[in-house]
Every structure is written in C-alpha cells, then in structure tokens.
Amino acid sequence: MGKGLLIVVSAPSGCGKGTILSEVLKNDSFFYSVSATTRAPREGEVNGVNYHFLTKEKFEELIASDGMLEYAQYCGNYYGTPRKAVFDKLEEGKDVILEIEVQGAMKIKERCPEAMFVFILPPSLGTLKERLLKRGTETMEVIEKRVGEAAREIEAAYKYDYVIVNDDLQTAVDDFITAVKAEKMTVKRSEKTIDGVLGK
C-alpha cells in the first residue's frame, strides 16, 4: 500500500463530526492532524492536543517557509494546518485526517487534489435544529443563525468526494471506514497494484 491517504473532513457544527472522528481514531491506522493557532489557549486546552499554540512570529515564519498546508485569519488570529506532521505520517503509511471547514478544505483541494474529501451531513436541517435545541445551551436566535450557516456550508458538499449522513453514530463511523477502504481500491489509487500483478 505504501503511503497513506490524506482525508479532509468537513461538517457544519452540530453534525457529530467530533464524535465520529474520535471513534474512527480508535483505529491505529489513522492519525489526526492537530491544527496550529496563534490564539491563546482556553482553560483546559492542551498544547499539541487541542491545538499547537504558536506565537504570531513562529506562525508567520512557517507561512513564509511553506510550512502551512493552508491557513486563515479569524478574529485577528491565525489558524492553519502544519504541513510537516501531515506528510511525515502519510509517509509512514498512516491515513491522516484533517478536520477543517469548507474554505480550508477547498484550499487543500487545490494543493493536494489527491486527497479524499468527506462531508458529514445531518439527516436534515430540521434534525440539526432539534439537536441544537436539545443541548439547551443556546438561544433560539443563535440556533436559527447556526442552522442558516449549516445550510450555506452544506452547499459546498457537492464539491466533496463522499457524503456521510450522521443519523446513527455507529453507522456513520462504519460508513467512514468503508469509504476509506473503498477509496484505496479505486483504480486511480491502485495503478501500482495492477502494475505489480503484471510484473511491470
């Protein structure tokens, strides 16, 4: 098999992406790429786990030396994907998961068109709204806004390779792993296998 697969995963918030990925990541063949940021750690956040917390100077140094696969500025802070860890793990044969929002994913698509793009969907916008309501942590106004944002984000799903509907958690986890396995059987990723059989 040789090198691993770069897997870019997006989903509107409230779709259970985090839960799905933490289940998937129990499988040793996957590696989760931790983002870098210049924002200050919040209480309980651990450097290298939640984010790589970098100084602005270090972050800009990495941008300048092409050390970021993609990055963006948000509320005056940088957020990005450090390139080295991703490529090292791919080289080791790990399947590297980048959890990233839609704009970042499209930047990755330009730079790494060979990556696999997975979008996680809620069963419907109605279900998403219900889930957010059940949490009971946000006002109706905020929830309405988030559902509207989700709808805009889901418009980008058409540009991904696979969609997984998170109706049932275990099914969604199985679907994710199924898609990764099948992606490796696609002819575009198996030319060396065919060459090998033919002794080329």
Next chain:
Amino acid sequence: MGKGLLIVVSAPSGCGKGTILSEVLKNDSFFYSVSATTRAPREGEVNGVNYHFLTKEKFEELIASDGMLEYAQYCGNYYGTPRKAVFDKLEEGKDVILEIEVQGAMKIKERCPEAMFVFILPPSLGTLKERLLKRGTETMEVIEKRVGEAAREIEAAYKYDYVIVNDDLQTAVDDFITAVKAEKMTVKRSEKTIDGVLGK
C-alpha cells in the same frame, strides 16, 4: 436510495470471480443478470440459470429492438445482456451484477457510463498459473496460453473504477461489498441526498 447500482464485473478466468460473486449474491440486495446466448445448452445447463437460451431469430429480434445492452458473436453464436431484466431490477432498487468480459464491459461503459466497473485481479500472474496447475485439468501449453490471455485482459483493468485482489476469498467478498457501499456514498451518486438535507 431509490434506484439500484449497475455493477459490471470482469476478471480473467482462474481469478475466482464466480466464487466471489456467488458469495456476494447470498445478499438479497443483489441481482445477477443472466446472459442470453444462441448456443445449444450443454449437459446440466438450465435455461434462465446458466443462460437464457434463445433462438437466433429471437436474439436478432432483440438486437433490432434495442433489447440487448451489449452483445457479441463468438464461434458463430450470439452472446449478450438482455436489457429489460437489468433495468427492471435497477428500478426495484436492486444492485444488478453483470459478469462480463472486457470488450463487453467497455460497450456497457459507453452506453451506461453511470455503471460501476469492478475488476478482480489475481495476486500475481505467478499465483494464477499455480492455481491453474493445481486444478490439473489442463496441459501446460493451455495454461501458458491462459496466463498470457489473463495478462492481456488485466491491461484493461486501468479503465475500471475499482480493483479487488482475490488473495483470500472472504476478504475479496468483503472488499466487493465495501466498494458497493462506498460507491453509494460518493457525491456523484448522493446529490439527491444533499438536496434532501437542504430541503431542495
């Protein structure tokens, strides 16, 4: 899900395609498309199971009325894929398997580009030769010829969507089912799912 998937499966002889498919077909969601032919039934062959045995007149009538999805002549007999059964079963939501050689598969690709194309590979040409030798039913000359033919057929694998290596039977069966499941999650086959989530 609505309509089923048309799955075209090719493999050189000796790759265990028949065994894999008979395992896959234990699953009710699949339907095996039986070919039609004008050749005479051999001893033990059952009409509608091994082939639909047709007269030359009936076969040519079907060709004329576009009733064959593809057909070819071989040793003076017609062989082909009756269109109606395939489309009826797809409409019912079954995943329809066409077991067909490379030329026929490429004809299907022209007419039904939305089909899924799967090529089953032996682990190597050496393994294929060993398997044919073990059967002990053919002379070395015939075996050499069949391995040469297999190599030519495998060259067509690059034009398929998925390759499955039949090293271990159960793994190959699982891989086949995995590929079918994942294919249904591809965005190109899930546009209606995304539309549905967005309430379009």
